Amino acid sequence: MTIVTGKAEARRRLQSGWSGVLWKMWEHRADYAYVLPAIAVMLIVIAYPIYYTIELSFFKTPPGLQLRDKIYVGFDNYTNILTSPVFWKVTWNTMIWTLASTFISFVLGFGSALALHRDFIGRGVLRAILIIPWVISAVAASYIWKWIYHSDFGVIGAVLVGLGWADRPPNFIDNVSTVLPSLIVVNIWREFPFAMIMMMAGLQTVPEQLLSAAKVDGASAWQRFWHVTFPHLSSVSTVTILLLAVANFNSFIIPWIMTGGGPSNASHIWITHIYELAFGRQLWGVASAYSVLLFLILMTLGYFYVRALSGNERKEGRA
Amino acid sequence: MTRITLGGAVLRGTVSTALVVSLSASALGAPPVDLSKWSPEYVRSIAGTQDFDTAADCGKVTPLDYKGRLTFWYQGVFEGDPDLLRQYYKEFFETFRKTYPNIQLEEQALTYNDLLDKFRTALLGNAAPMAVRLQILGGTEFAAKGYLQPLKPEDVGYSTEDFWPGAMKAVTWDGVTYGIPTNNETMAFIWNADIFKRAGLDPDKAPATWDDVVKYSKQIHDKLGISGYGLVARKNAGNTPYRFMPQLWAYGGGVFDEATANPTYKEVELNSPQSKAALQASYNMYVRDKSVPVSALTNQQADNQPLFLAGQLGMMVSHPSDYNVMLDLQKKATGTDKDKAQTVIDNMRYGLIPTGPDGKRAVVFGGSNIHILKPEYVEGGKVDEPAAKAIICMWTSPEWSLKMAYAGSNPGNLNGFKTKWMKERLDSIKFLDVTTSMLPYGIPFPALPQSPEIMNIIVPDMLQNALTGAMTVDQAADDAAEKVKSLVEGKL
Numbered sequence: 001m002t003i004v005t006g007k008a009e010a011r012r013r014l015q016s017g018w019s020g021v022l023w024k025m026w027e028h029r030a031d032y033a034y035v036l037p038a039i040a041v042m043l044i045v046i047a048y049p050i051y052y053t054i055e056l057s058f059f060k061t062p063p064g065l066q067l068r069d070k071i072y073v074g075f076d077n078y079t080n081i082l083t084s085p086v087f088w089k090v091t092w093n094t095m096i097w098t099l100a101s102t103f104i105s106f107v108l109g110f111g112s113a114l115a116l117h118r119d120f121i122g123r124g125v126l127r128a129i130l131i132i133p134w135v136i137s138a139v140a141a142s143y144i145w146k147w148i149y150h151s152d153f154g155v156i157g158a159v160l161v162g163l164g165w166a167d168r169p170p171n172f173i174d175n176v177s178t179v180l181p182s183l184i185v186v187n188i189w190r191e192f193p194f195a196m197i198m199m200m201a202g203l204q205t206v207p208e209q210l211l212s213a214a215k216v217d218g219a220s221a222w223q224r225f226w227h228v229t230f231p232h233l234s235s236v237s238t239v240t241i242l243l244l245a246v247a248n249f250n251s252f253i254i255p256w257i258m259t260g261g262g263p264s265n266a267s268h269i270w271i272t273h274i275y276e277l278a279f280g281r282q283l284w285g286v287a288s289a290y291s292v293l294l295f296l297i298l299m300t301l302g303y304f305y306v307r308a309l310s311g312n313e314r315k316e317g318r319a
Numbered sequence: 320m321t322r323i324t325l326g327g328a329v330l331r332g333t334v335s336t337a338l339v340v341s342l343s344a345s346a347l348g349a350p351p352v353d354l355s356k357w358s359p360e361y362v363r364s365i366a367g368t369q370d371f372d373t374a375a376d377c378g379k380v381t382p383l384d385y386k387g388r389l390t391f392w393y394q395g396v397f398e399g400d401p402d403l404l405r406q407y408y409k410e411f412f413e414t415f416r417k418t419y420p421n422i423q424l425e426e427q428a429l430t431y432n433d434l435l436d437k438f439r440t441a442l443l444g445n446a447a448p449m450a451v452r453l454q455i456l457g458g459t460e461f462a463a464k465g466y467l468q469p470l471k472p473e474d475v476g477y478s479t480e481d482f483w484p485g486a487m488k489a490v491t492w493d494g495v496t497y498g499i500p501t502n503n504e505t506m507a508f509i510w511n512a513d514i515f516k517r518a519g520l521d522p523d524k525a526p527a528t529w530d531d532v533v534k535y536s537k538q539i540h541d542k543l544g545i546s547g548y549g550l551v552a553r554k555n556a557g558n559t560p561y562r563f564m565p566q567l568w569a570y571g572g573g574v575f576d577e578a579t580a581n582p583t584y585k586e587v588e589l590n591s592p593q594s595k596a597a598l599q600a601s602y603n604m605y606v607r608d609k610s611v612p613v614s615a616l617t618n619q620q621a622d623n624q625p626l627f628l629a630g631q632l633g634m635m636v637s638h639p640s641d642y643n644v645m646l647d648l649q650k651k652a653t654g655t656d657k658d659k660a661q662t663v664i665d666n667m668r669y670g671l672i673p674t675g676p677d678g679k680r681a682v683v684f685g686g687s688n689i690h691i692l693k694p695e696y697v698e699g700g701k702v703d704e705p706a707a708k709a710i711i712c713m714w715t716s717p718e719w720s721l722k723m724a725y726a727g728s729n730p731g732n733l734n735g736f737k738t739k740w741m742k743e744r745l746d747s748i749k750f751l752d753v754t755t756s757m758l759p760y761g762i763p764f765p766a767l768p769q770s771p772e773i774m775n776i777i778v779p780d781m782l783q784n785a786l787t788g789a790m791t792v793d794q795a796a797d798d799a800a801e802k803v804k805s806l807v808e809g810k811l
Contacts, residue, residue, distance in 0.1 A: 060809075062809045063460060063768045063769050063771075063772060063806070064460070064463045064464065064768040064769070065464060066464045066465060066466070067443055146617075150614055151612070151613035151614040151617075152546070152612045152613055152614045152626065152631075153625075153626070153629075153631070169613070171613050173617055174613050174614055174615070174616040174617055175787070176787045176788070176789055258617070259617055260553065260554050260555050260556075260617070261554070262553070262554050262616060262617065262779075262783055263552075263616040263617065263783045263786070263787045264780070264783040264784050264787040264789040264790075265780075266787070266789075276555070276776070279436040279439060279440065280436070280555055280772065280775065280776055281772050281776060282439065282772070
C-alpha cells in the first residue's frame, strides 16, 4: 500500500501539465543562471540587430536624409528587389558560386583526406602544405590572386605568353563570362583544406576492424570504401557540406577585393551586393530587405545543420 | 628635359579667359592672388613673396597652450602617392603636436576608397571623429544630412576669398558653409615621348583632342603591341570619375549641367548625344581597337603607374606627383629594369588635357575639405571645438595647405602660392606648372548629396556595361541616366 502524503501529492500535481514545466525550470534554476549572461549578450548582439534589420527593411533611406528620418514604404523594398533584374542576376551568381564552391571544395577535400589517410613518407609535410591556403589571410590571398589573374601582366598570362601558348594574356577577371568561374577557383583553393581537415577527422572514426573484416571477406577497395568508410562519414559529410554552404553564401572578401562585384555586376553575389547597396549607395532599407531574405535562407540551412548534428548525436547515443 | 607643349601667348590668353569663366561663379572679394592674371608665369612671379608664421596665426584662433583632446580622421596617402607626400604628412602631425603640446590628438588615416564607407558607418553609430578631412565629393552629402557644423574660413582666421571660389561651392549647402578646402587639384595629360616616336607620332606633341587620343592609342597599340591610353573604369574607385568626367565634359556632355557657369542640376544629360559620344570614344579604345589595358575594368591608376614605368603604356591622365611616383618606383627597380625605368622617366612629358571636338577643355576640380562634426554624432557626445579649429587652422594655413599638397596638388589656401615653399616646389617638382595651368578648366562635381553614388557607382557602371558588351553604348547611357533620375527624384 502506498501512503501518499500531502506534500508528495502537491509535488505530483505540480509536475504534471504546464505547472510541471515551471517546476522543471525551477529545479534547473542554477543552469539557467549559468547561461543567462550568454543569453543576454546574444539578445544584444544578435536579436536586436535582427529586429532592427527587419524594421529597416520597411523604410526608404534617401541619400540626403539621415537614417533617423527614414520614410515608411511598407513592402516596397521587397517588391522592388523581387522585380529587379539585378536581384535575379545576383541570385543566380550566388547560386552558382555557392553550389560550385561547396561541391568542388568538398570533393577535393574528401579526395585529399583519403589520400592523406594512408601512411606514406612526406605525408605530414604534404598535409601542412595543403592547409596553407586555408590559414593565410583571405585578404592577402585575394590580392595575390588578383595579380596572378591580372589581364595585362598577370603571372598566368606571362607564363602562357612566355611558353608561346597564347598571343596575349587570357582575360580572367575583366570579362563577364569568365570572372565568376575565376573567382570560384580562388574560393575552392582557399576552402578545400577545411573540407580536407573535417574529412580527415571523420576518417579517424572509421573502425579499423570493420575494414579488416571486409578485406578478409574479399571486398575490393571500392567496396570497402562504399560500404564501410562512406556510411561512417555521412554525418561528418553533411555537416561539412552545410558549413561550406553557409560560409559560401556569406562570402565577401574574395569577390569584393578582387573585382568589387564587377565588371558589370557579373561577380556580384548577395553579400557584396548588400554591402554596395548599404555602404556605397546608402540604400539601407533595400539592403535590409535583402538581408532579411538572406537571413531566411541561412536559417533554413541552419535548421538542416542542427538536424544533422542532432542526428549524429542520436546515432552515437544508439551506438 | 622639360619639353612641355604649353607656353605662348595663345595658351595664356585661353587660360586667363577660361579661369574667369569657370571660377568666378561667386563674387570675388579681395583674393590674395589676382586670378584674372593666372598663368604659369604669374604663379612664378608671386611665389616666395610673402612670409607666414603659422603658429602665431593659429595661436590667435586657439591659444598654443590650450589643453584638450581631438579625434580626427583624414583621407591620407595611399599606394599611388609619392614618398615625399608621406614625409610631409608625418611632419605635419609632428609639428602640430609640438605647436599644441597639450592637445591630445588621436588621428586616423583612411584611403580615398575606404573613407566614405567607414565615415558613414561611424555616423550611424554616433561614433564619428570630432573633425574629418573628406574628399571634395563627400562634403555636400554630410552637410545635407545635418551631420556637420557650419564652418567657414573666417572661423579659423582666414577669409573666404583666400580659397578657390569653385572649391567653396563644394563646401556650401543651402547657402551655409560647412567646411574649408585643404587642397585643390587638377590633373594633366602624361605621355611617353619615346613610345610616341617609335609609334610614328610627334614625341613632343600631346594629342590635341580626345578623338586624337583614340587615334594615337590605336596607332601605339597597332605599331608597338602595347597599350596606348591608360583607361580606368573600376567601380567604387575615385580614379574612374577623375579620368572619365574630363572626357565627358570635353565632348559637351555631363551628368547634369555641372560644366556650365551656373549649374542647376535639374536635367540629366548623361544620355545626351554628346555624353554618348564620350562613352563611344571609350568603347572604341577598349572594345573596337583593344588599345587600352584589358584590366581597365578592375584596375586603378596605381595599376597604370607600373605599366607606364615599364614602357607598356603610352598615355595617361594623372597628377604631377606621378613623376615623383615614377622616381620612387625606379629607385626600387633592379638591374636592367632600373635602366628601362630611367628611359621612361627621361621621356615622360606632361601637357594639357585634350579638348573635345568643339575645343572644350575640362578637368575635374578635385581636392579635399575639412569639417567639424556636430557633437551628437561624435563618440562621447562632445566636440572639442578649439582643438578642432587648431588643426584646421594649421592644415588650411598657407604653409601646410601647400606642403600637404606638395607633389600632387595645389594649396586650398591661395596664399600658399606666395610662400617660399611654393618657389622651392616650382624648382623641384617637374611639370607642376602644367597642372597648375589646368586649374582654370576645373569643373567641380555636382554639389549634391547624391554625387558620391553617381560618380563612384553609376558612372563606372555605365562604362562597364558598355565596355563589357553587357549593353550597347546607347543602352548603357540611357540606363545610367535613368538611374541618376531615379536617385535624384528619390524613387529608390
